[in-house]
Amino acid sequence: MEQHQSLITWYVLFAITQATSLVLILIDDNTLADRLSAAGLLCLNGVWFLLYGRKLVKRGVDDWRGLVYAAGSLATFAPAVWFSGNATFALFGLVPQVYMVLSVARAFVPMVLFVFTPQILTWLAGTVPALPWPAALLIIGFSQAFGWAIGRMSDQSRQRAELLDQIEALTIEAERARWAGEIHDTLAQGFTSIITLLQGAQPDVELALRTARENLREARALVASNAPSPLDGSSLEDALRRLVSGVSLPSTFRVIGDPVPLATSVEVVLLRTAQEALANVARHSDASRVDVVMRFDEDGTSLEVRDDGRGFGEAPEGFGLRGMRARLEQVGGTLSLSSDEGASVLVEVPL
Incomplete structure (x- = not known):
């Protein structure tokens, strides 16, 4: 987008210089035939840019095609100057095009030819050049510096475009990871709970139905990019209590200390951590019970999920635990694991 806007600015400059040159040619005191010839050649020069030069400018190429364009542009510019010296004004648009x-190195010779063409033609015609020779030399030096500046701006614009592309790619990748984590933490865990309940032939089918309804609301919340549905209209403690009550194992939930308001991002992380930990208990621990304790103190908030199962063992951390750590890092929290008489997942978030 930035490069496109920059090119539009240059196109406007080229159009202005061409239009001004045409006006200066038409008000010249030469014969009508000379004025029309010069104007026609300058118009042909503009058509040459639109049909061929504009593509090269847009692509930023630097090869023989640029030399072809410069030669064609000079072939229409030079005779236009022969018929009317006022066509020299077109240099303000033609030199930047080169x-x-x-x-910068390849453009030097074509640029010098463009600048010296009016001087040479007026000298051959036996008239005084409209531009003094010292001024022509000054224009050459200025044009070379101008060309260097154009090259630097072009390189910087290209680097910014590449950086923006990289940022966009990283953003897309991060969004994909976020959605993968959300789906893993909500839908996958909820459906795992349903399967566990049904496989255990638990008589209380209402528990499975409630879990299914919770995950349906969660799916809708994900699509709408809202806060996690278990928190909608309730406190974090209530949401955790409902979550623990939906576990197929005997379970307890306690709150120690005086609850304090937490940022929504922290509440989401704590809730997701509890979901992941409870899902791991149901799938991997072979535990007979699970206890969840939430503590509030002066230093911060902690949440511990402890079971009496077989512990973590030597298995590497899976996607769920890595997702926990990534989320906690976003709110400055830490995750601690232990396998002392079962398994314990302890999450601590400073206030």
């Missing part, structure tokens, strides 16, 4: 289709 530097936009060629590197």
Whole structure:
């Protein structure tokens, strides 16, 4: 987008210089035939840019095609100056074009030819050049510096475009990871709970139905990009209590200390951590019970999920635990694991 806007600015400059040159040619005191010839050639020069030069400027190429464009542009510019010296004004648009289709080194010779063409033609015609020779040399030096500046701006614009592409790719990747984590933490865990309940032939089918309804609301919340549905209209403690009550194992939930308001991001992390930990208990621990304790103190908030199962063992951390750590890092929290008489997942978030 930035490069497109920059090119539009250059196109406007080229159009203005061409239009001004045409006006100066038409008000010249030469014969009508000379004025029309010069104007026609300058119009042909503009058509050459639209049909060929504009593509090179847009692509930023630097090869023989730039030399072809410069030669064609000079072939229409030079006779236009022969018929009317006022066509020299077109140099303000033509010289930048040369530097936009060629590197600074390659553009030097074509640029010098463009600048010296009016001087040479007026000298051959036996008239005084409209531009003094010292001024022509000054224009050459200025044009070379101008070309260097164009090259630097072009390189910087290209680097910014590449950086924006990289940022966009990283953003897309991060969004994919976020959605993967959300789905893993909500839908996958909820459906695992349903399967566990049904496989155990638990008589209380209402528990499975409630879990299914919770995950349906969660799916809708994900699509709408809202806060996690278990928190909608309730406190974090209530949401955790409902979550623990939906576990197929005997379970307890306690709150120690005086609850304090937490940021929504912290509440989401604590809730997701509890979901992941309870899902791991149901799938992997072979535990007979699970206890969840939430503590509030002066230093911060902690949440511990402890079971009496077989512990973590030597298995590497899976996607769920890595997702926990990633979420906790976003709110400055830490995750601690232990396998002392079962398994314990302890999450601590400072206030």
